Amino acid sequence: MLASRRPTTSSTWQFVILIVVVMFTGLSQGLLLPLLTIFLERMGVPSDVNGLNATALYVGVFGMMFLVERILIKVGYKRMLLGGMIVVTVALGLFPLFPSIGVWFVLRIIVGMGDSALHYATQLWAVSVSPANRRGRNISLYGMAYGVGFSFGPLGINLLKISDAAPFIAIVCMFLVVIMIVWWKLPSQQADAVHGAERPEKRYRRSYQWAWFALLPPLLYGYMEASMNSNFPIYALRIGLEQHWISYLLPFFGIGGLILQLPLGMLSDRVNRKAVLISCGLLGGGGFFLIPLVGDNPWAILVLFMLVGGLVGSFFSLGLAYAADILPRAYLPSSNVIASIHFSIGSIVGPNLGGLGIEYVSIGSMFYLLGMWYILFSLLGFRFRGKIRETAS
Template identity: 55%
Template structure:
């Protein structure tokens, strides 16, 4: 079945959004729940963090092989496989205390989670008409944010038994799995088209040549998210904020993202992705650069975080939508792989770079560096041009 130029059906879109919500809720539940269990068992914080890293290792590693099965078998089997892997691995956590087994289980959860996200995300991007692509991918981003936010609420169910939160989450997974089973399978657009113009091994170079600017936001979003989660608590404590204030401030970044994700997606459909991305870069940079000026005033910091989160929180989804506007449909899967790799690398670089700045430069340098990279990104937009020869390579979407 070839994707229609008019997009896909309402049932498919709603099902994919529900899959993303449940996947986000599962990740939002497992991360803190498993850390709490290890802490209660007296496992050191360092070992706890090392064990948690298995999830991200699984997510990162999946990006190096997931494109081939999606191209060969289609979206449907990959999403089903991802859901089954998450269910099968997560249900085993309450039945073993072995840290090595937990590491493997988290690795499997990361692979399953990454696979279903990649397939669902690519299905939405590649099948959305250009005039609704920003709106649709923004709804995808909102769905994950909502799921990730509500997931921790299930931790309280552990009062009735350690397995209860995971069982409830897996029941939701089974429901969406049954919904996915009713969908017809599709493969990425252009999978069956002969690729005579460019050798297979040059797909990555071709994506970078045609869409290097839209691929930067995935890196910048990952850098911001990981750096803020990993470094802001240190910044706040050294500045004189208490842990309760830090706990209230950090979620405001996500709240800003949820508030503006859909409006920015709709505006990008009307105005254009590039000007919206550049404007968001400038607004986000301004907000982060102003944080050191706020001192210990939590109200001002909170307002700046809300603004920064609203501006930068849509970077990943808008970057993907812009890449889909520019690229031939046959290499959209490769663009999604690159964006995921960028995000994963930035998630590793962000906390380490921020920690080095806090240790060796100054507290304020954390935000000055972050603001500077967003300004550079906005100015890079003026240099990004789509040449006429490049336009001829892309097919209409």
């Protein structure tokens, strides 16, 4: 058979392919969010309805997380990854064909579900092929790949000069190429950590019991990312910054995360992952408190954004790596489900809580809240034992 003649792909190359997948996933999300906002603005849709339409993506991600573990058990890594990519590709291709806010709301939910499935499969697969002494580095590379893709995604807006459909056609073609690579090069294998009778009972409760501290960083990361993207433009305009500074400053928060993500991951491999998380939380939290103090000085904000973004931009990946250190292998799929649900909850709560604070407490309250959450997280870390299970890999 044709499949039997395919060359065996080493674990290193499997990881590289997974990195490519998540980079293109970030690229599609980084393009889709501003692109649809532009189209809806052209259609005369009110800004509040425009924002509500964007939350459909997180609704899809959140809802799918309750199904992904069972799907993975039935179909395995490769089929789940391919299924998620195909769903996203088809949905992206349908956007320019049905320019309707109602249809786009549904399509965004579908994209969120597909993204949720492929992220879950790639995260867990990346952890499973990474040796313990390089787990932090590899998961940091995973996070960097998504960040790079997300950052470069908006550049696809320039394709609108060709036609409104051009950005969608470009990203669909890219996904088709990656789908072929995954289908041809990645091996078909079951998620052995959760297959059949090996699935432990009370795995979600025990995951919380043993690794609750390691599962908090995805919640903080989702809260921070969504709050910064949604609330900082309001903050900047109210303190008197010119509009163009908003587009210049926000990327530097992500750039700081990209610069320090790999060094922090490698440091956590060599020293203590819990200590790295606590230190970054304390320093990053303090940095958030400093941002309102520099007022409307854009250069000071830029420097603080890079420093704070570098410190807390690795929280999601470091949390996953720390959970993988603590939990037995059979609990990793459940912990990834919890991490993704936490990220979704944080993404929904962050903008709303930050907006309420700006409106009814003070202009700088969004940063005070962020600083308080990260410092509180670090203080909780001193109470967490983090004993590694004997059966963990």
